[in-house]
Amino acid sequence: xxxxxxxxTVRGLTIPNRIFLSPxxxxxxxxxxxxxxxxxxxxxxxxxxxxxxxxxxxxxxVLPEGRISPEDCGLWDDAxxxxxxxxxxxxxAQGARMxxxxxxxxxxxxxxxxxxxxxxxxxxxxxGGWQTVAPSAVAxxxxxxxxxxxxxxxTGVVDAFAAAAxxxxxxxxxxxxxHAAHGYLLFEFLSPLSNQRTDLYGGDFAGRTRLxxxxxxxxxxxxxxxxxxxxxxxxxxxxxxxxxxxxxxRLGALLAAxxxxxxxxxxxxxxxxxxxxxxxxxxxLARAVREAGVPTAAVGLITExxxxxxxxxxxxxxxxxxxxxxxxxxxxxxxxxxxxxxPDLARYPAAYWRGRWPDVVVQPExx
Ligand SMILES: Cc1cc2nc3c(=O)[nH]c(=O)nc-3n(C[C@H](O)[C@H](O)[C@H](O)COP(=O)(O)O)c2cc1C
Numbered sequence: 001x002x003x004x005x006x007x008x009t010v011r012g013l014t015i016p017n018r019i020f021l022s023p024x025x026x027x028x029x030x031x032x033x034x035x036x037x038x039x040x041x042x043x044x045x046x047x048x049x050x051x052x053x054x055x056x057x058x059x060x061x062v063l064p065e066g067r068i069s070p071e072d073c074g075l076w077d078d079a080x081x082x083x084x085x086x087x088x089x090x091x092x093a094q095g096a097r098m099x100x101x102x103x104x105x106x107x108x109x110x111x112x113x114x115x116x117x118x119x120x121x122x123x124x125x126x127x128g129g130w131q132t133v134a135p136s137a138v139a140x141x142x143x144x145x146x147x148x149x150x151x152x153x154x155t156g157v158v159d160a161f162a163a164a165a166x167x168x169x170x171x172x173x174x175x176x177x178x179h180a181a182h183g184y185l186l187f188e189f190l191s192p193l194s195n196q197r198t199d200l201y202g203g204d205f206a207g208r209t210r211l212x213x214x215x216x217x218x219x220x221x222x223x224x225x226x227x228x229x230x231x232x233x234x235x236x237x238x239x240x241x242x243x244x245x246x247x248x249x250r251l252g253a254l255l256a257a258x259x260x261x262x263x264x265x266x267x268x269x270x271x272x273x274x275x276x277x278x279x280x281x282x283x284x285l286a287r288a289v290r291e292a293g294v295p296t297a298a299v300g301l302i303t304e305x306x307x308x309x310x311x312x313x314x315x316x317x318x319x320x321x322x323x324x325x326x327x328x329x330x331x332x333x334x335x336x337x338x339x340x341x342x343p344d345l346a347r348y349p350a351a352y353w354r355g356r357w358p359d360v361v362v363q364p365e366x367x
Contacts, residue, residue, distance in 0.1 A: 012226030017053035022321035023101035027113030034074025048096035051333030059103035062160040066104030069113035099175030106185030107134035107146035177230040182269030235285035238273040249292035287316035305336035
């Protein structure tokens with residue numbers, strides 16, 4: 001049984017606690033060059049200062065056409081690498097470990113950014129949109145039809161993941177998470193609903209998982225053996241005929257055999273589905289994958305410290321990823337330490353020490 005505030009050592013990396021910032025796109029590269037900005041420094045810096053053990057930066061495209069929106073971050077060039085290095089250095093200075101999610105958005109690329117008031121749907125070419133690619137020329141409902149990737153295109157994607165991984169290492173990141181969830185390119189290959197190929201990269205389990213396994217192998221080959229590699233997976237599509245929990249568990253074991261250290265277990269996103277949303281609704285999926293013998297992180301509507309601790313206590317996961325609650329509460333770990341009865345476990349920057357959570361609820365300062 002491990003506590004939220006117990007360190008976790010993965011390969012050569014010790015992460016100071018099990019509270020991880022879930023990757024969340026900011027869509028804030030206003031220049032549309034994929035280079036992280038001051039926004040990213042402040043956003044990730046605040047959560048590193050807020051006590052997260054591991055900060056996983058958002059879906060970061062390995063190729064320009066792999067961006068979800070034109071405002072996404074990238075790691076396909078060296079200017080992006082250098083800008084990320086500044087974010088990583090600041091996070092390290094706050095005592096956090098820093099990760100990045102490497103991604104290709106496939107048929108869900110080239111859409112308007114998910115900000116309030118923005119247009120929705122595919123970005124037209126005249127507004128900076130581009131032709132999307134996918135395992136098969138099957139559109140996500142409401143989006144433009146992708147072009148089927150040829151073998152050269154597939155090779156190019158794998159090469160791009162490896163090149164981005166090398167840049168992530170040079171930028172100083174401690175962890176890479178490969179994004180194979182939510183209906184983006186690598187997941188599109190896993191699902192028989194989006195992958196209708198009849199070549200080596202489609203068909204049975206081995207065919208549909210081939211691209212992800214090749215990507216993992218190539219990333220692992222350039223990513224130092226001392227550094228952890230995670231994969232985010234949608235463990236179910238919540239519809240009949242889609243990718244299943246049983247396949248996820250089988251894939252989890254296979255990924256572990258290929259050098260993946262943790263599977264970050266999410267769900268859905270590839271097709272329209274009725275998802276049974278509720279507190280911790282994806283935790284049983286994390287447990288099912290963990291039972292196949294690979295460490296997992298649980299994510300999804302985990303918002304309260306006691307709830308997060310219970311997920312670890314019951315053995316469903318090895319770490320907790322927090323998404324939206326961390327947008328509104330950058331120092332969630334400090335509140336968690338206090339609510340779980342041990343405020344001293346929180347990590348505070350010296351400049352914030354006077355604002356630390358108390359042992360007991362105190363009266364307002366007087367005098
Ligand atoms: C603004 C926003 C951006 C997101 N971007 C990503 C992303 O880049 N990569 C990813 O895997 N998930 C992304 N997600 C999903 C979250 O990482 C998380 O899995 C999801 O929000 C459920 O966790 P929560 O209930 O704690 O928010 C995003 C979610 C939000 C709210």
